[in-house]
Amino acid sequence: MRWSARLTGVPWRAAPPDGAGTDEGTPSTDGVVVPGQRDPIGPTAAAELLDPHKPQNLREVLNRIPAPVAVTYGPLHQLGYANRAYRELFGDRPTGLPAGEALPELGTMGVLPLMDQVIRGGRPRSVKARCILGLTGNRYYNVSCVPLGTGDTGDAPAEGPPAGVLVFAAEVTDQVLAAARLREAERRQREAAVTLQRSLLPQKLDQPADLRVAATYQPGGAEAAVGGDWYDVIAIAGGRTALVIGDVMGRGLRAAAVMGQLRTAVRAYARLDLPPHEVMCLLDGLAMEIDANQIATCTYAVWDPQHRTLSYASAGHLPMLLRCPDGTILRSEEQNGPPLGTGGGLHVSHTLRLLPGTTGVLYTDGLVERRDEDIDQGLDLLARTLTGAIGAPEVICARLLRAMGVTSEHDDDVAVLAFQLPGEEGAENPLAALDSAIPEA
Known part of the structure; x- marks a missing residue:
């Protein structure tokens, strides 16, 4: 099956004209920046992948994404596909089983009820800064659940409930730890101010x-x-x-x-x-x-x-x-x-x-x-x-x-x-x- 897919919040970008740009990434005559060699997808593949008029194979698209992504189908959220980043993070996952069995980490993060809401309401849902235990150190992710259907472009299908749910996790560990350090610094400063205040009274x-x-x-x-x-x-x-x-x-x-x-x-x-x-x-x-x-x-x-x-x-x-x-x-x-x-x-x-x-x-x-x-x-x-x-x-x-x-x-x-x-x-x-x-x- 070939689906035209786009993640919520990611705008389409026009493909650069032939010959535009260099390996270091330079703007073309119409102002579009061509990715340089540091782009993990590469300029040629990126141009093909981001062409809004060309249908894409969903697995190929998702497998190129460096963030963990899983696709489920049906009201039981049976696992249909987990991309390479997901498998590298959590290991191989058996397809065809309900998410509660195949994707236990989603249950730990409290995402499964969110997926139920997506199937019932047909609208995206998300949670922030959910911790995944058991990995090397605690790692935090923002998780989005997006409804999917044949011919879908990221929104709910025109008629009937969604055929499935796309689960996308973006790691925010650095941001969470930085915020925790800031809160700790503010706590210490407040304690110092309270101590000074009381000592002056x-x-x-x-x-x-x-x-x-x-x-x-x-x-x-x-x-x-x-x-x-x-x-x-x-x-x-x-x-x-x-x-x-x-x-x-x-x-x-x-x-x-x-x-x-x-x-x-x-x-x-x-x-x-x-x-x-x-x-x-x-x-x-x-x-x-x-x-x-x-x-x-x-x-x-x-x-x-x-x-x-x-x-x-x-x-x-x-x-x-x-x-x-x-x-x-x-x-x-x-x-x-x-x-x-x-x-x-x-x-x-x-x-x-x-x-x-x-x-x-x-x-x-x-x-x-x-x-x-x-x-x-x-x-x-x-x-x-x-x-x-x-x-x-x-x-x-x-x-x-x-x-x-x-x-x-x-x-x-x-x-x-x-x-x-x-x-x-x-x-x-x-x-x-x-x-x-x-x-x-």
């Missing part, structure tokens, strides 16, 4: 006598590069406490390194006893010097137990949430300054008087931001969650992460800092704001 938080604090950091999942989230609690003069949350834009080791420099700078600036907006101005200039192409957001707050006030300034960071003793949730929505590293922005300090029993939460965008939702939805959910998240600060951190769906496979890293004032009996009003919006000097 506080190993133990200061615990002031008049303020309970807790914090947590959750790196993103395996598919997410580590970012530059950080938090800190700093004891400063006068029995006051500085609370810091920040997020360096970007991912990987560079973001973690910039984060470490900013955190160190915050600790130094905090001890200068400056108001929050001045600390932000200093950090803004430093961020520009560290890396002009990388910006960061930050909230810096100072708790003064003597006056029971919380003064803070924000550089483009998400709003702080406060839960009052009566359960009311307040969101800080006063004017924010621009992110650190942008330069020249106006930063403003704000002051709040907190009542005993007030709980506050500072966090990074990974806690509330989702790709398929507006960020306001995440903020609203966090506020509702905080309403019922009672207990010590460490319990609140854990409950917020769980309620917001943050797991080890989360697509972004998350930092949360919770603080809580000890409660007192007789507190009535939820929160009183002082009139101190202090602009930058």
Whole structure:
């Protein structure tokens, strides 16, 4: 039987005119490149083989292909032919037997169900990077199953089911191994970034006598590069406490390194006893010097137990949430300054008087931001969650992460800092704001 055959995805090429080209392979006058001596088929045979108007013997065509090819027929996929490359790879295969017996390697690769689909639907099917065990080292192949019929050109026959299936395997071992090496390199880099990130965060938080604090950091999942989230609690003069949350834009080791420099700078600036907006101005200039192409957001707050006030300034960071003793949730929505590293922005300090029993939460965008939702939805959910998240600060951190769906496979890293004032009996009003919006000097 003579079939006109063409593999899926391989276009016909016009045969070169007589006398065109050289042994090294040169273009003819019409731009067609003639294969040189390195072509295993040879220029004369290639011209005859690729003539779209000349019927070809299917076995001759397939036997010239260096990749393994097998042809089966009937609903049981009885083996009709396996080309030379197939036999060299797997050994001789008995014709006439069903593929499950004659071609056991196809069963190992999960190709047999694919062949059933081809017979039923008459359309090509394929699988990628299937491993063949038992050979010298593991070898991987992309396998395509193409419907065949008398007079077929690679598509399904016009009427009735296909007469058979052509199975074509293309080796992709080098690509698979290269991808595996790349994934391993990325895994090692991510582990290094996580280690650096954790080493730069506080190993133990200061615990002031008049303020309970807790914090947590959750790196993103395996598919997410580590970012530059950080938090800190700093004891400063006068029995006051500085609370810091920040997020360096970007991912990987560079973001973690910039984060470490900013955190160190915050600790130094905090001890200068400056108001929050001045600390932000200093950090803004430093961020520009560290890396002009990388910006960061930050909230810096100072708790003064003597006056029971919380003064803070924000550089483009998400709003702080406060839960009052009566359960009311307040969101800080006063004017924010621009992110650190942008330069020249106006930063403003704000002051709040907190009542005993007030709980506050500072966090990074990974806690509330989702790709398929507006960020306001995440903020609203966090506020509702905080309403019922009672207990010590460490319990609140854990409950917020769980309620917001943050797991080890989360697509972004998350930092949360919770603080809580000890409660007192007789507190009535939820929160009183002082009139101190202090602009930058």
